[in-house]
Amino acid sequence: MATAPYNYSYIFKYIIIVMADCPHTIGVEFGTRIIEVSGQKIKLQIWDTAGQERFRAVTRSYYRGAAGALMVYDITRRSTYNHLSSWLTDARNLTNPNTVIILIGNKADLEAQRDVTYEEAKQFAEENGLLFLEASAKTGENVEDAFLEAAKKIYQNIQDGSLDLNAAESGVQHKPSAPQGGRLTSEPQPQREGCGC
Template sequence: MATAPYNYSYIFKYIIIGDMGVGKSCLLHQFTEKKFMADCPHTIGVEFGTRIIEVSGQKIKLQIWDTAGQERFRAVTRSYYRGAAGALMVYDITRRSTYNHLSSWLTDARNLTNPNTVIILIGNKADLEAQRDVTYEEAKQFAEENGGSSGENVEDAFLEAAKKIYQNIQDGSLDLNAAESGVQHKPSAPQGGRLTSEPQPQREGCGC
């Protein structure tokens, strides 16, 4: 049906942040394409993907910005933090340095997003358990101490963030009229109808 891609009620903007080489692009590809990529090229600037999910009976379109981890791109990627409803902060469980840098990424996320932005910590490359350098328990403690959640399942992380954002909408703590909320309410098109206001990704809530 031609209207299917437009049949959703909300748009949530996500960003994926973390050091270079932790697998952010692979996570994006795995979630949006449902295909596992063992080796992803390093992102230059930002990459973009979308997927429609369902939360509490509501269809929600996730617009996901994958940001480069290199320091030389930080000035560029910081502009994409603005207006993010969710931030997925990624580290590599086999490289402690990527975990140690989380505080810096968290500071950026806190300073550049709105107070209600949902932050989820993802320990990537959990399939390399034999090479694990960061325990699940210490990562969980870091997340709890900083008001976030942690996990090592890609699908669950994206969905958990969406559930928390949706809950913030329901309890009124997220103002949908605020430009920086990272959420757009988009009533579903009627059967056979057509929506003509499909937003362009590059204009979606970012200051670029």
């Protein structure tokens, strides 16, 4: 048996709350990615919840058990920024107290069309205990950093003991390393009668 399914030490569940009109049909998209933090490979389970009002009831269920939340607004559209307080309240009420929340101002490549200042958003983040950065999904600037910064903070919370890995709502799963030889157990598993597995 190969060790490929266990090529990471942790799984972190992330939710992305985007304050924008997106072409989502059901309100949620899912993806995974493996990153490295402090020499540990971490698999991110990323749930993109769209952040649209019409999907709000559906997407709230995805907040539970999130280790990290990325709240994304459009720096060129003040209306997306104005909804942050409401979505932050949802995120805080529906996630565990140790969920790491990072505020991301998207479209940093459109400086000439800016409608929300960096300083204003940074102050909002500081007042609410959020990590903060601006990024551009178009150019890729700081996109990777958003995921990495949140993961570093989650990993730090694991290391300092403020995140209980045994709590189901932590949003973190610790994956065991496969023992030598690639087997998950050292004893052979009995074959059930009539089962070809």
